[in-house]
Amino acid sequence: xxxxxxxxxxxxxxxxxxxxxxxxxxxxxxxxxxxxxxxxxxxxxxxxxxxxxxxxxxxxxxxxxxxxxxxxxxxxxxxxxxxxxxxxxxxxxxxxxxxxxxxxxxxxxxxxxxxxxxxxxxxxxxxxxxxxxxxxxxxxxxxxxxx
Numbered sequence: 001x002x003x004x005x006x007x008x009x010x011x012x013x014x015x016x017x018x019x020x021x022x023x024x025x026x027x028x029x030x031x032x033x034x035x036x037x038x039x040x041x042x043x044x045x046x047x048x049x050x051x052x053x054x055x056x057x058x059x060x061x062x063x064x065x066x067x068x069x070x071x072x073x074x075x076x077x078x079x080x081x082x083x084x085x086x087x088x089x090x091x092x093x094x095x096x097x098x099x100x101x102x103x104x105x106x107x108x109x110x111x112x113x114x115x116x117x118x119x120x121x122x123x124x125x126x127x128x129x130x131x132x133x134x135x136x137x138x139x140x141x142x143x144x145x146x147x
Contacts, residue, residue, distance in 0.1 A: 002072050002088045003033060003110065005065075007044040007054050009094035017050050019057050025103040027061040032107060039066040043086045043093075 005011065011027070013020030034040060042065040046054050055068060066072050071087040090110060094100035098116070101109075109119055 001090065001110070002039045002041060002066075004041045004043045004086045004088035004091045004093075005030065006091075006093040006095075007042060007046060010092060010100060011058070014094075016046075019053060022061075023100070023103065027058065027063050029103040029107045030058075030063045033110065034064070036111065038110070039072055041065060041067045041070075041072050041086055041088060043069060043088075043091075 008014050008016045008020070010023070011030070012022055015021075030040060040063070042055065042058070044051065044054060047069075051069070055065070058065065069086075071085075092106055105119060108114065109116070114122075
């Protein structure tokens, strides 16, 4: 699968043009996705020196992208000029509806082929089970001590 990854606000906190702190588990998850056989494309507004800094930052943490700001599958792109529209199966970006998902959820969705709706439904079911377990626990009696 080809996965397009935004950088600022997705892999690192927004500090553009500086590089912010890593968002928890971002590079760890990206490395797992690469190990699973996925092709990652870095898709960012960064250009020139700022882009080089972002690529180097990722490389230092063991993340190598299959392509950077370009379509990996050029044969499927009808436009020969640089449209900056990346052809990917999945886009991971902090500007998604609902905002940036935690990286463990992103990995779960990709690895287990789940839609956002399925993940939300799964989390709702877990919360209901937890609440039911809490309600089934015996209630402790209050004891009053006289002084």
